[in-house]
Amino acid sequence: MKSMVDWQKEDVKYIWHPCSQMKDYEELPPIIIEKGDGVHLYDMDGKEYLDVVSSWWCNLLGHCNTKITEGIKAQLDQLEHVIFANFSHQPAIRLCQRLSKIIPEGLTKFNFSDNGSAAVECSLKMAFQYHYQEGHHRTKFMCLSDGYHGETIGALSVGTLDLYAKIYQPMLMDAIRIDAPDCYRCPYGKCRENCHVECFEKAEQEFEKYGKETCAMIVEPLLQGSAGMRMYPAQYLKKLRALCDEYGVLLIADEIATGFGRTGKMFACDHAGISPDIMCISKGLTGGYMPMAITITTEKIYQAFYSDYNEGKAFMHSHTYSGNPLGCSAAHAVLDVLEEERILERANETAEYLKEQMHQHFGSHKNVGEIRTLGLINAMELVTDKETKEGFDSKERVGYQIYKEALKEGLILRPLGNVLYFNPPLTITKEEIDAAIARTEIAMNKILG
Numbered sequence: 001m002k003s004m005v006d007w008q009k010e011d012v013k014y015i016w017h018p019c020s021q022m023k024d025y026e027e028l029p030p031i032i033i034e035k036g037d038g039v040h041l042y043d044m045d046g047k048e049y050l051d052v053v054s055s056w057w058c059n060l061l062g063h064c065n066t067k068i069t070e071g072i073k074a075q076l077d078q079l080e081h082v083i084f085a086n087f088s089h090q091p092a093i094r095l096c097q098r099l100s101k102i103i104p105e106g107l108t109k110f111n112f113s114d115n116g117s118a119a120v121e122c123s124l125k126m127a128f129q130y131h132y133q134e135g136h137h138r139t140k141f142m143c144l145s146d147g148y149h150g151e152t153i154g155a156l157s158v159g160t161l162d163l164y165a166k167i168y169q170p171m172l173m174d175a176i177r178i179d180a181p182d183c184y185r186c187p188y189g190k191c192r193e194n195c196h197v198e199c200f201e202k203a204e205q206e207f208e209k210y211g212k213e214t215c216a217m218i219v220e221p222l223l224q225g226s227a228g229m230r231m232y233p234a235q236y237l238k239k240l241r242a243l244c245d246e247y248g249v250l251l252i253a254d255e256i257a258t259g260f261g262r263t264g265k266m267f268a269c270d271h272a273g274i275s276p277d278i279m280c281i282s283k284g285l286t287g288g289y290m291p292m293a294i295t296i297t298t299e300k301i302y303q304a305f306y307s308d309y310n311e312g313k314a315f316m317h318s319h320t321y322s323g324n325p326l327g328c329s330a331a332h333a334v335l336d337v338l339e340e341e342r343i344l345e346r347a348n349e350t351a352e353y354l355k356e357q358m359h360q361h362f363g364s365h366k367n368v369g370e371i372r373t374l375g376l377i378n379a380m381e382l383v384t385d386k387e388t389k390e391g392f393d394s395k396e397r398v399g400y401q402i403y404k405e406a407l408k409e410g411l412i413l414r415p416l417g418n419v420l421y422f423n424p425p426l427t428i429t430k431e432e433i434d435a436a437i438a439r440t441e442i443a444m445n446k447i448l449g
């Protein structure tokens, strides 16, 4: 029988893993996971790992959640897939009916795709074509600095993290970048308690210059995840909604990472009480079971495409797996569990406990500059000096060193540079939080002392 080491050798012989320097795998070979159960994953040797990053933020309700598994199994016996142009099915129709009841007001039309980047591409094209067909001369996009919206060319163009985008610069379209709020290192010398979103003036300045030429502004509402779980106030989003309205710019909310309760409310936009013109959802939508995404928009935008065929106004955008029934069945099961098990209410209670524990265990650590919290998401920014807030040199790869130690302890952390974070399934228990914190402490102490 082949051992895990044998499989690891076979893995790197064939597989080019995502977002990885494959040479790192010489020292840290891929862990071959055999099964999942709740917040836990188990490798071929039976070793347990606490998945506090929700397998790239998509696992919403734990691995191998029986209700989701059963939902998909039932659908498998009925229909696995059908072309979604000119054909439809009840799981998709009913899913839209259900989502309509929980998404921000005014969003009524659902365009299905199969991953987050695709949903973002769809939103950009939709915004561009909307203005074109309405006779507006608007071709530019705006975004926040340090934003992340996926890794296809359009999504990278409105993302601003050099790590992902810099090399492809000549291939990307030119977007206008607005300095994002930076609450930990606020350039206005404010803290979260006395903030009046002074930094919004940056958005106002750019809108004044480019607002009339811009089709849409895309944001990750409240949480810039890939930037290191950077969090900004709901008031910023509220002001942005008003500014977009003033200039006729469409607001695209990328809720791919924040949707479905991650931030403590169903959607991050709910904290600000705003409705975007276009909203992208994925990840938690199917609980991390099936690749599915949806770009949702308003009646007003939809109507700009609705015309006689020969006018050529249709939205000619498609993906083979649009509206996949298995994805829809997973999404139905997720909504069932969220409702029946009062997941959000319970997660908000657990979130209080996690926040408390984070501050108790790490608040006074010499290298923890800030602990920030939104819903169950907790992030710690590591610094060399708490006074100056100087970060570790990225070449030291401190986060990566801690990641490797945490794996030995049975914890999946996968830090973002110098930022360690927990973004666990909403079903995590207090006991599991205790275990995750204890394992993090061991790993941090080994590397940072």
Ligand SMILES: Cc1ncc(COP(=O)(O)O)c(C=O)c1O
Pocket: 115, 116, 117, 118, 120, 148, 149, 150, 151, 220, 225, 226, 254, 255, 256, 257, 282
């Ligand atoms: C905010 C945001 N937008 C878009 C994406 C891209 O989604 P996908 O990886 O499914 O293409 C991600 C993925 O992490 C994300 O966090």
